[in-house]
Amino acid sequence: MLQDDQETTSENSAYNSSVYRLRHSTAHVLAEAVCELFPGTKLGIGPPTDDGFYYDFLVPRAVTVEDLQVIEERMRSSIEAGLAFSGREVSREEAKDIEKDQPFKLEIIDELSETETVTFYRHGSFEDLCRGGHTDSTAEIVAFKLLSVAGAYWRGDETRPMLQRIYGTAFESQDDLDAHLIRLEEAQKRDHRRLGLELDLFLMDPIAPASPFFLPKGTVVYQSLVRYVQDLYQRSGYQEVITPQIFDTELWKRSGHYDNYKDNMYFIRHEDREYGLKPMNCPAHALIYSSRLRSYRDLPIRFADFGRLHRYERSGVTHGLTRVRTFSQDDAHIFCTPDQVAGEVRTLINMYQQTYSLFKFKEVRIALSLRPEKRVGSDEIWDTAETALRRVLEEADLPFESVTGEGAFYGPKIDFFVPDALSREWQLGTIQLDFSLPERFDLEYVSDDGLRQRPVVLHKAMIGSLERFMGILIEHFAGAFPVWLAPVQAVIIPIADRHAEYAEHIRRQLSDGGLRVEVNDRNERMNSKIREAQLQKVPYMLIVGDREEEDKTVSVRLRSNEDMGSLAVGQAVEIIREAVSNNS
């Protein structure tokens, strides 16, 4: 049931490092400034984060971006004053008295365990309930910047009040801060939404919110990814199937989606019948499985499906290609005997690892998610399943972390995470065991002793949503796709009109060689055409002028600015084809 596979996660910070204390201290100075500039402010929490800090406030009026400068100035005066940080321990009653006008702080005090001491930290006249971890003095804050304001629910809970969160960052030197700000700018330049527009890959239109239109060039990349996966399927015993988009609601009641996933589904009412647009493929595959009697000799049966899925995502959470309302996955369901699970999982892990390294993702993190409190199936089944998954991971000698309670209600799973160019982490692959689906659809096979047995189902998605994977790839490669994925693999640049015929001759040779090639015969100077090709990140530029025509060569320039000089046409074709077949 591949739920919530579009979530991101992030790492926790090293807790008591000097930069942590610096940021924590800066957060206190921020709180001081806000309290002074906005009398009546109620304080939330203000922790440091991986690359900065924030503080949550309930303020009498909304804080705007313009306010940030004013707040920064007020903060600077505290910093220039060089105020010392000092802590003190108080009794619980005293703490409550100090914070009597601060409802969020009172809540925190009430939730502190009896064994913990209550401490306050002060700099100048500002004192805050705080566990501690500060610089000696505000003077140590030499480089900070407030970045943005945002809404944030108290304790991340939608039913609690919405606070104003001010994000900022601080570093131990101005150079470090500047470097960080430049990094943020660089990251913006490789934002897939921006590159998608610049490289003509896809577009969004308000008429279909959160639903991408893939343009011809984006479609080339998309289909290349599909073909890559299909090639793996072909070699690994998968059978691709095509299943309906719309099913009577009855199916979703049977699969459990109606009870558990209704809010994320689209429904259509037609001629007194209610239909649901599929958010997942599994029920359809279960129907195919159960359409005939299956023998243990048939297993494992692996059904793959690139079917288009629709999931309603709340308006505030959609984002470019990475969180959309319609997408397709490299989704497959493996129906097998309990004994076959380990072998299947082992094969999948190999396939995943091979693929992630092909796309040059380093540092793949693997998580084994174990039984949650609410679950189906006996403890015995869970023991067996969890042990099987763990053993496979251990035998493969892969580092992984076990997370208790994070498994799906229908079975444990292995998830694969990769960091993108902004070191945000994305879940790509997942391998999920499912005890529930076979029950709900009463799936069976005839075993070697002639008895009817229940198969186990594995949900497989290696790159997950193709839409999101493309978004990640665009940012990962900053739009400079490997040659095998590049929408245009080579562009031919005739220097003057008289070279057009020769250029066309070359184009045909590359096309015949199976390459995606264009001739730039616009009435522009060569320099301009090179610039266009560079900006479009075309891997190979083949420049042809008098000299090349004379010698039957092409002059090859790479998008890395490297000049390969003149090559015979056949030689150039071979070099490019070589790059394609190497998946480079």
Next chain:
RNA sequence: GCCACCGUAGCUCAGUGGUAGAGCAGCGGUUUCGUAAACCGCAGGCCAACGGUUCAAAUCCGUUCGGUGGCUCCA
């Protein structure tokens, strides 16, 4: 969904109560050029939509739609 902000030409943006602007892209010419932007000209907008305030609205107010940054980092 919630909070803040934003929506002006294909793109990036200026214009904050008084006749809609620029650069790039596009189109038409000229130019025929050797490794990241030739030159001249032309065209292009119901200022997201709807409603209101005003003599007058891109500009002020409201609603709707869309987008951006956030909403797990626990005193």
